[in-house]
Ligand code: FES
């Protein structure tokens with residue numbers, strides 16, 4: 063008998079009620095079998111952030127991205143339609159393109175098969191001499207693509223419900239804080255390789271319980287005691303009135319009255335509007351293994367070239383905020399292997415104050431539901 067082994071993990075004292083619940087048990091952050099199940103049940107079935115719409119507005123533009131170990135290319139063909147495919151040649155599986163750019167056709171670097179930007183095979187060298195070769199069998203294999211709230215997302219599940227139906231009022235909520243997000247321009251990308259499970263990194267974003275201890279400049283930039291987290295369907299909002307314009311984080315010549323407003327969208331992307339002139343920063347948290355994560359931070363401003371104040375904000379994030387958070391999550395990742403730790407307690411208070419960890423409970427519940435461990 064062929065029995066398929068299924069990694070089932072004990073959820074311990076995790077509870078549907080956030081005020082009674084413990085955290086996800088440590089094994090969820092370290093176990094390779096659980097990570098394989100997450101790839102199938104979460105990453106290959108959910109909407110994954112790719113870029114801002116302006117980065118793919120021209121016909122012939124393409125951009126590549128990864129969804130865990132799956133390489134994807136998104137491109138706008140000459141007919142103006144945005145399409146996404148697995149970034150793999152249909153001949154012998156060489157990677158088709160790298161990075162981003164503009165092209166009229168895509169040419170595989172191995173044996174020079176060429177493809178139209180709508181995914182059809184254009185030419186295969188020597189195809190007329192191969193008996194029964196059918197071009198239409200060897201087009202690129204599609205995945206779903208959708209533009210939402212000014213950004214481009216892909217979904218490997220061809221049957222997945224569109225993101226605009228899943229995300230509810232997220233786009234309207236974002237517009238209330240910065241109504242020109244779709245017209246902003248890509249300005250800068252920071253990247254980080256983090257020695258931590260992707261959920262550990264998401265957890266850290268979802269609470270500000272650590273902010274007063276770990277982020278002295280951030281608690282100067284915002285009015286931390288009025289920072290509030292609210293959970294909705296597949297996203298949560300994290301909003302705070304601004305703090306002092308002469309704060310210790312970065313220079314604010316204008317726009318200091320703008321609130322800090324951030325949203326986490328299932329499963330692994332956050333959108334952040336900082337005090338200052340119109341801006342949005344996208345933090346994307348993609349696992350590369352059970353205990354490693356590749357993080358990108360994309361900055362969008364009114365102009366491609368950041369001005370002096372915007373550079374000062376980028377430097378604050380890169381030199382101060384990110385190292386503070388990465389140090390925390392990497393320490394937690396080591397601690398999750400300790401024989402002295404199994405499962406902690408979520409610190410959720412009934413008033414949902416700035417210290418409350420109900421955002422983590424919302425996230426953990428979605429993870430367990432998708433894994434079929436919370437009915
Ligand atoms: S693998 Fe692409 S042309 Fe051979």
Ligand SMILES: [Fe+2]
Nearest residue numbers: 266272277387
């Ligand atoms: Fe933090």
